Amino acid sequence: MIKTEVFAHRGSKGTHPENTLLAFEEAVRVGSDGIELDVHLSRDHELVVIHDETVDCTSNGKGLVRELTLQQLKRLDAGSWFSEDYTDCRIPTLQEVIDFLIDSQFKGTLNIELKTDHYIYPGIEEKVMELTDKKEIQFKLVFSSFNYQTLIRLKKLNPAVEIALLFEKNGRDLLVLDTDIMVTMWHPSLLWFREKTLTDEVKTAVRLWTINQSQELEYCFNQRVAGVITDYPEKALALRKKLETMP
C-alpha cells in the first residue's frame, strides 16, 4: 500500500483552468487526496484564489490583484486563456471554494497557500484563519507559504493548525527539518529532495511539488513521501493504483 497522497495543484492545473471552481470540481471528481490553491488579497481586502500577483496570465484582464476590487476581478474571464471551451470561468473567492468543497462533501485536505512572497498583504493571515475556523468544514486544512513570517503569524493565531514551509532551493531548508517547532510539514521542490538524504521518518513530513512526469511520480511513490502536488491528479492516482497492484 502506497501512502503517498496525491494533491491536485491549483485544482487540476494540467487539464482545467487553474484555481477556478472547474479545476477544483475536477480535482474532487478524480478523488484527489488533497487540493492545493493560492490566495491573494484584492484591493478591497477580499481573499481571492489566483496564482500570480497579476491577473495578466490567467485572465483576459491586466493589472495587480491588490489594485483591483473584487467586483473588477469578478468581471474577468479566467478560462479562455486556457481553452475556448472555458469561457464562463471566474476568479473565485476563497469562501466560494470552501463552500464548494463543503457542498461536495470533500473529505481530503485543502492546502491553502498564502502568496505573501512578493507582497505582504497585511491582515491576510487573520482573514484566512477567520474564514477557515468553521464547524461546517469537515475536511483537513494545511496552510503553506514560501514566507516563513506568514507561517509564524498563522501559528500564533492558532497553534493547532498544520503549517507547511514551501521552498525550492537552499535557504531556510538548511534548518534541521525535524527540530523546527513551528513547521509541521515541508513542501520542497523535487530538485531539492533529490539532493538530500532524508530519513524515512522525515519523509513522512514531506510533500513534493510539482510532480507531473510518470517517472517522477513513481520515484516519489517509491520514496514513500507524505505527498505529491501535481497538475495531473487523475494520472497520478491511476499510476499509484497500478503500482499498488503490481507484484
Ligand code: G3P
Ligand atoms: O504548493 C506547491 C506549489 O503551489 C508552490 O508553487 O508557484 O505553484 O504556487 P506555486
Ligand code: MG
Ligand atoms: Mg501554490
